[in-house]
Amino acid sequence: MQSQTTAVLNLEQVTIRPFSHETVVNRFDCGVAPINNFLKNKAKKAGRRYEHKIFCAHISDSNNVIGYYALQVGSDSVNELPDRNKNNYLKTYVAFPAINLSFLGVASEYHRQGLGSYLLMDAFTKVAKIAECAGFYALTLISYNEKSTQFYKNLNFTIYSENIVQPKMLYPLEDLLSVVRSGS
Template sequence: MLTEDTLVNIENWNPGRHDHSGFDCGVGRLNNFLKLSAKKQQKDDMSRVYVAVEPEESMILGYHAINVGTMNVAELARRPRGTPSHGEVPVLFLGQVAVDQMAQGLGVGSLLTHHVFEKACVIAEEAGCHAVLLDVMSDGDPEAFVRRKGWYEEFGFQSFASNEARMFMTIRQVRRIV
């Protein structure tokens, strides 16, 4: 049985090793990404998927998907210190964070998000990354959207003025967390 004390590893997703057949986070779109799209996206170098698993186990407790891109600084309501005044800046895009219902509330989502921050710091050192960017999933349930957005705000993510579902955190902020 999972508890907050259960040891969890974050590993690069290997569809041949990690069992996603029973994964259910409660959001069909996120379940379907893992079951139907993630393998092809990873194979085509469109994103990288990382999974949370117990050591020596194959059942996926949660996952996140990341890829790189750019963002136009004109989209920001206010320009954080160190951000250029115009143009595009490199970002790490956090596509999804999903946790199986049996592991929700045990810190797996926080562990996955912290892993994203660690990856962002490595990318910033190796190739440049100004911010982590994400879109809060809207699945037609306004209360769930507010909960998800609030969860990301607890880490320090801020919404874009033009789109409340789009959020960002500068790499400077990320480094303070890591």
């Protein structure tokens, strides 16, 4: 097992900027291959084709990525929602509109220092701005492993699929807007 160095992070020094040609990704490693591979091998092309909007965390003016997330517009089957959610307006639809948090990763040396939550709050703020211009039901994601599932559960995401290894999770827009308005 590889020894992991932890760097002390001051969130006040973190800036979040859109992915650009100046973004340095070759040193990024969050410990999850698909999340690393998207940033290193596909982010530039996905951004250029407008498939995802990618936002990267940096320390101050550095171009080295220490964390990132990617958003995209999508929908999912209403049939996958838990029965308790079908008592609302969605029960008359086949699919529900959503903003999908496609990827969220934090470089391993910055794990457990609040950067994941910081990135997620930035994503919430951007999703709230999208809600000013377009309607949708929730922010959705697919969790990659047990550790990330627990992270999202602790932040009040709800599992809505039967897949327990990589569950689909959601955060209803109404709840997300409340969090953004309260600033927490």
